[in-house]
Every structure is written in C-alpha cells, then in structure tokens.
Amino acid sequence: MLRFAKISLLTVVCLLVVWILPWLYDLATSKRMNSPFVMYSAVAGDFLLTDNSVKPSVTTDLQGRVYDGRERDSLCPMFFYRQLLAQERLPDTLFGQPVTPRLLQQTNFTFRISPAELNATHVALYPLLESMPDRVDLAMPDDVFRITNRGLEFIDMETNRVNEEKSERFTDMLQRKDFCFPATQVVGNPTARKEYDEGYLLVDEAGHLFHLKQTCGRPYVRRIELPDSVKIDAMFLTEFPSHKTLAFFTDMRGDFYVLEAAEYQVHRVQIPQYDAHSCPMMIIGNMFDWTIRIDERSCTRFYAVNASDYTCIKSLTIDDEVLPADRMGRWLLPLRLRLLSPTHPQVSPRLGLSFNE
Amino acid sequence: MLKSLFYKEWLKTRRLLAGCLTVLVVLNLYCMLNVNHIVELKGAAHIWLVAITNDAVFVQMMQYVPLIIGILLAVAQYVPEMHQKRIKLTLHLPVSTTRSVGSMLLYGWVMLLVLYVLSVLLMSVWLHAVFASEIVMHILLTTLTWYVAGLLAYQLTAWICLEPTWKRRAWSIVVAAALLRMCFMTDKPEAYNGMLVVLLLLALICTTWPFISIQRFREGRQ
Structure with a gap:
C-alpha cells in the first residue's frame, strides 16, 4: 500500500x-488584445474595421481607406441611426426604401450565441407565458411545465401540485399533432421583458419540430416541417421586434438556418459550417444585411449576409494575434x-x- | 480492538461532532426560514422563477461548511495524537499499522458521512416542501461537491497532521490547498456533475497518504 x-x-x-x-x-504574461469592431457597410459595399484602442477611433475599410467618426456613421446608417437622427443627417430613403427611425429600431437586432450558455445544465421546468395577454405587458405565469414520457405536466408554483386539467388539455393537443413524448429539446425565452411571446420550440423523441404556445389560455401547437436531411443540433428562439424570424438553429453538420415566422419557412444561411457548441457567434442585423461574427480557435470570421435571401455577400477572416x-x-x-x-x-x-x- | 479504537476516537471527537451536527441543522433551518420568508413576501412563483431562470441555489451560505467540518474533525482526531508523540501508543498496539491508523481514518469517514447524509436528507425534506423535484435535484447536485470537498479536506488534513516534519508538512499544505481549490473553481450550479466521481476517487486515493507520514514517523523523522 x-x-x-x-x-x-x-x-x-x-x-x-x-x-x-x-x-x-x-496570469503573468496576459495582455489586452485589441480586436477591431467589424461591421459590414451596405453603403460602402465593404467591411469597416474600427479600432477603438486609439482616441479618436479610426475606421478603415479593406481597401485601406480611412474614415472619421462622422463618415463611419454615414456609411452604417442603419446601425448609427440614432446618432444620425440627433445630427439631423438620417436619410429618409435607403436603397430605394423609405425608412423611419421606428422602422430601423424594429428591424435592427443583435443576437449572441454563447457556447457556455448552450452547454450549461438548466432546470427542466419551463414557464409558459400567455402570448395574447389582456394587458399590454407580458406577465410571468403562476405555473411551469415539465415534459415527461407521458405528456406535458403543469405544476402550480404556489401549491407545488400538478394541474391535471391543464396538463391534459396541452398533452391532448400535442398528441393530436403526433408529438412523440418526451421532448429532446425545449427552447424558449422565459421572460416577461420582451415585446411579445412565441412560447417554445420543441423537438420530440422522433426528431420532429413543434411550436407550442399558449393563446387565451388554450394550447397552440404547430408541427414544423423540416427538410429530411436537417437534424437540429442547437436552436434559439429569436423574438425580435420585427417578427420576421421565429428561430435560428444549426443542424448536426453545422449548417446555420433561419426559421421564418411567416409560414414557418426554413432557409439555410449561406455561410460555412460551424460548431455552435464551441464557437461563440454574434449577429448584428438590420433590414438589409447582417454582419455575422464567429470566434474560432485561432481566428475570427466575419460574414456579410443579405437579410432577404440569406446569401453571403462578403467574408473576412482575421487571424488572432499570437x-x-x-x-x-x-x-x-x-x-x-x-x-x-x-x-x-x-x-x-x-x-x-x-x-x- | 477495532471497537476500542473507535471508542477512543469517539471520546476525542464527540463534542465536536455534536457541535458540527448543531451547526448543520441550524444552517439548514436558517436557509429554510430564508426561503419561506421570500415565499411569504413575494410568493412561491417568484422564488421558483429565480431558481429556474437565475440558477439560484438558496443554500450558498453552506458552501464551505462541510469543508470546515472535515478539517476540524481531522484536527480533533490527529493533533492530540501527534502532540507529545501519543501516536506511538497506537502504533505499539498488537495490530498492524494499517489496521490501527486505518480504523481511525474509517471512523472519520463514517462520522463525516453520517453528518453529511443527515444534512442532505434534512435539506431534501424542506426543499421538497417548497420546490418541484427538478429544482431540488438541481440544488442537491450542486451541494454534493461541497460534501465531497469535506471528505477530501478531512483526508488531506489527516495527512498533514500525521506528518512528523514541518518542512514536509508545509509542502503538504500547498498540495492540499491546490487540491481543495479544485472543488471551488466555479459557483455555477451542477458544474461538477462530471467531476464528482473524480473528486471522490481522489479522496479515496488520499486515504493512503497518511500511511506515508506514519512510515516517516516510524523511521524517526523529526
């Protein structure tokens, strides 16, 4: 021994x-890394790289042209619309489309996928909000649901007891839509701090995708058809103010998809495959284009994507400084x-x- | 002989064990009252949603308690033995060193496990009164790491206390501190689910280390 x-x-x-x-x-040798803020400018037709480590910040495009702050604001009018509005420089038409601050506010979004959040262990209880509330604001419900092998169970939080009647109602509706219990994925944004609620997206035991929400106390269930080759890996409910998209998801091969809210249409975003479980992603979107940033192990990739047909307009790779x-x-x-x-x-x-x- | 050795350990540690049990019960009651107070003020729905969406575990104040109990129990058992070299008497008993020292370590493990299991059971009972089983499991799985850290702390403290030389003892403290740091790398709930078995195995492996110290003591290292 x-x-x-x-x-x-x-x-x-x-x-x-x-x-x-x-x-x-x-710990002894760590140093701050200065990575530029990169954004695609539809006006310039190029990526703009802003170095914020110097004062005043300097913006350049890939051709090496240098822009000051005012020029940069004008080149990205959708992103800096509040600055342009304050200086009364916001155009009333962009690319032939009339724009208003309200429209820009509604169509702009910032979306982040954090692998740490995606890979974390969460409590498998889900609050289902009322998606058509009487009041203007959303409110958190008094119950949460779990999905078991037998069906959906709503548990009243005050009494810690299962609400049999409501559970049966929702289970019946899911069974009528051929949902195979249990669910392998339950994805939603359980918070009342949003403009509207789209409930949850569920992937059942058979790999089928379903949309579940509560409208006027009743279950709303819709089965969403996916192309045969698509097996969902990571999924995110968007709930952006524009109501255009319902969710983003990646499949097992690493392709990135958009699920549109209208008619539940699925579109592949024309960017190379990536692993959502290991690479953080950020999308800064507006009504015309999205700038997608993917942080990989030794480099950062940027893609400019057309917001209408999701084709890739331009790409850029910046290798990490060693x-x-x-x-x-x-x-x-x-x-x-x-x-x-x-x-x-x-x-x-x-x-x-x-x-x- | 084993019974007598256990009795000797019991005499040394009974007051401490009673104190530890009291602390665990009182802290459990305090956490329970705290949760009930929030339920009374803001409603059960509020605290459920905090647990589900904010990953709160409500018993965070107990994080280092099993660790401290583990250290105190080892100190109570082994410091008197090393003081004025009383362990010589134990080593001169007509049983092997493995059996005599092993029974002391076994006593420590049994007592700690009894205390920890009682604490987990108590916590489980009051948590079930307020929360659904998913939240209870989430909290209990998070706290399990703290109890395993307590076992590891007990074992490492025993190793340090039984070491006869200060030079080696200082080095052992550094190793023990690094190993215990591994149990508290993050506050995220259930972060140690995949590591619990590794930590438990490590604690079991560490049960053999005090025998190195005993061997050195027998060799007359001062």
Whole structure:
C-alpha cells in the first residue's frame, strides 16, 4: 500500500504542476488584445474595421481607406441611426426604401450565441407565458411545465401540485399533432421583458419540430416541417421586434438556418459550417444585411449576409494575434491540464498539448 | 480492538461532532426560514422563477461548511495524537499499522458521512416542501461537491497532521490547498456533475497518504 500511496502522491503532484504552472504563466504574461469592431457597410459595399484602442477611433475599410467618426456613421446608417437622427443627417430613403427611425429600431437586432450558455445544465421546468395577454405587458405565469414520457405536466408554483386539467388539455393537443413524448429539446425565452411571446420550440423523441404556445389560455401547437436531411443540433428562439424570424438553429453538420415566422419557412444561411457548441457567434442585423461574427480557435470570421435571401455577400477572416510570450509558453510548458473552459461551464479535467491550442 | 479504537476516537471527537451536527441543522433551518420568508413576501412563483431562470441555489451560505467540518474533525482526531508523540501508543498496539491508523481514518469517514447524509436528507425534506423535484435535484447536485470537498479536506488534513516534519508538512499544505481549490473553481450550479466521481476517487486515493507520514514517523523523522 505504501508503494501505491507514494506513486499516487507523485502522480497527483505532477498533475497539479501541469495545471498550476501554465495558469500562473498565463496570469503573468496576459495582455489586452485589441480586436477591431467589424461591421459590414451596405453603403460602402465593404467591411469597416474600427479600432477603438486609439482616441479618436479610426475606421478603415479593406481597401485601406480611412474614415472619421462622422463618415463611419454615414456609411452604417442603419446601425448609427440614432446618432444620425440627433445630427439631423438620417436619410429618409435607403436603397430605394423609405425608412423611419421606428422602422430601423424594429428591424435592427443583435443576437449572441454563447457556447457556455448552450452547454450549461438548466432546470427542466419551463414557464409558459400567455402570448395574447389582456394587458399590454407580458406577465410571468403562476405555473411551469415539465415534459415527461407521458405528456406535458403543469405544476402550480404556489401549491407545488400538478394541474391535471391543464396538463391534459396541452398533452391532448400535442398528441393530436403526433408529438412523440418526451421532448429532446425545449427552447424558449422565459421572460416577461420582451415585446411579445412565441412560447417554445420543441423537438420530440422522433426528431420532429413543434411550436407550442399558449393563446387565451388554450394550447397552440404547430408541427414544423423540416427538410429530411436537417437534424437540429442547437436552436434559439429569436423574438425580435420585427417578427420576421421565429428561430435560428444549426443542424448536426453545422449548417446555420433561419426559421421564418411567416409560414414557418426554413432557409439555410449561406455561410460555412460551424460548431455552435464551441464557437461563440454574434449577429448584428438590420433590414438589409447582417454582419455575422464567429470566434474560432485561432481566428475570427466575419460574414456579410443579405437579410432577404440569406446569401453571403462578403467574408473576412482575421487571424488572432499570437504574442511572443504565448508562443514561448507553448514551448516552455507543452503539457497543460485545464479544469475550466470558456465554452463549457462544467468543471472537468482536460489534459492537452499547448501546440494544439 | 477495532471497537476500542473507535471508542477512543469517539471520546476525542464527540463534542465536536455534536457541535458540527448543531451547526448543520441550524444552517439548514436558517436557509429554510430564508426561503419561506421570500415565499411569504413575494410568493412561491417568484422564488421558483429565480431558481429556474437565475440558477439560484438558496443554500450558498453552506458552501464551505462541510469543508470546515472535515478539517476540524481531522484536527480533533490527529493533533492530540501527534502532540507529545501519543501516536506511538497506537502504533505499539498488537495490530498492524494499517489496521490501527486505518480504523481511525474509517471512523472519520463514517462520522463525516453520517453528518453529511443527515444534512442532505434534512435539506431534501424542506426543499421538497417548497420546490418541484427538478429544482431540488438541481440544488442537491450542486451541494454534493461541497460534501465531497469535506471528505477530501478531512483526508488531506489527516495527512498533514500525521506528518512528523514541518518542512514536509508545509509542502503538504500547498498540495492540499491546490487540491481543495479544485472543488471551488466555479459557483455555477451542477458544474461538477462530471467531476464528482473524480473528486471522490481522489479522496479515496488520499486515504493512503497518511500511511506515508506514519512510515516517516516510524523511521524517526523529526
């Protein structure tokens, strides 16, 4: 036993060294990285890169042309419309379409996909809001639902008891629409701090997609047809003010799709495949185009996408800057043990080589 | 002989164990009253939604309590043994070192497990009165890491206390601190679900380390 004790102690100490030393090295050598703010300008027909690390900030396009703040605002009128409005420079027509501040406010959106949020463990209880409330504002409900092998169960939060009648009503409606219990995915935005409520998107045991919401206390269930080749991986309910989209989702191959609210039409966004579980994504959208940013392991990719047909207009890749200290660290401490990950909230031992990072 | 060794340990630790049990019960009651107070003021729906959407666990104040209990129990068991080298008497008993020291460690594990299981059961009962089983499991799975950390802390403290030299003891404290840090890397609920077995295995592996210290003691290291 003594031999086992000594070997195990030595092994644990070695593992602690490969955990703590690289962490200390990173802590001592960490530096702020200046990555530019990138946005596609439909007016310029090019990406604009704004360096905010210098004052005043400098904006350049990919051709090397330099713009000051006023010029940048004019080149991205949809994004900086409030600034243009304040300076009375907001055009009344853009690309032949009349625009108003209200229209721009409604069609603009910012959307983020965080792998850490996606990979987190959540409580499998879901508040179902009333999507057609009597009052203007949405209100949180008094019950939550769970999905079991038998059906949907609403639990009254005050009494901690199942509301049999309501559960039966919703279960019946789902069964009538051929829902195979249980659900493998339940996706929604359970908050009253939004303009409207679209309930939840459910993926059943058979992989079919359903839209569930509560309207005037009654269940609204709609089965959404997907192309045969599409198997949903990660899904996000959008609930943007424009009401144009219902959800974004990626499939098992990493293709990115838009589910439109009207007629539940599915469109593939013409960008390369990516893994939503490991790469953060951000979309800054307006009525004409979207700028999609995907942070990959060693670079950041940007795509300008047409907001009408989701075709890719332009793309840009910016390689991450590798500092000399980082490069040296990889040689000095080639073996690393990490317990935390920026993309997975679960603590778990991850042993790997620095060269693969 | 095992019974006598257990009795000796019981005499050393009974007051501390009673105190630890009281602390665990009082803290559980405090957390329960706190939750009931919020339910009374804002309604059950509010606290449910906070648990579901904000990942609140409501028993965060108990996070380091099992760890402290583990350390205190090990100190209560092994510091008197090392004081004036009283452990020599235990090592001279007509049983093997593995059996005598092993029974002391086993006593510690049993007592800690009894305390921790009682605490988890108590917590489970009052949580079930307010919350659905999903929320109760979410909270209990989060707290399990703290109890495993308590077992690990007990084992590492025993190893440190039984070490005869200060130089090696200081080095052991550094290793123990690093290992215990692993149990508190994040406050996110259920973040340790995949790591619980690893930590429990580590605590079991650490049960062998005090025997290194005992061996060094027998070799006359001062």
